[in-house]
Amino acid sequence: MSYPVGWSDVESVTPADFTVRTVPGLLGDRDPWAEALPAPQRLPADLVAEGRTIPVARVQAMHEGKRRAKARREAG
Helix, strand or coil, X not given: CCCCCCHHHHHHCCXXXXXXXXXHXXXXXXXXXXXXXXXXXXXXXXXXXXXHCCCHHXXXXXXXXXXXXXXXXXXX
């Protein structure tokens, strides 16, 4: 499980503070992850254009490498 903790609280909490039983009460109706995110930013057009030049085969190879690494980790 993952739960965002502010820097000011890091010293005063333990992993046991955030369980499937305690987190719903901590969350209430708010989304602490959304609160922690910076405001959306626009990427420069030249950077977007550069990203579009990456060959699809290269992107597929990158994902395949990640998939194989995950499988190795899970296999032990």
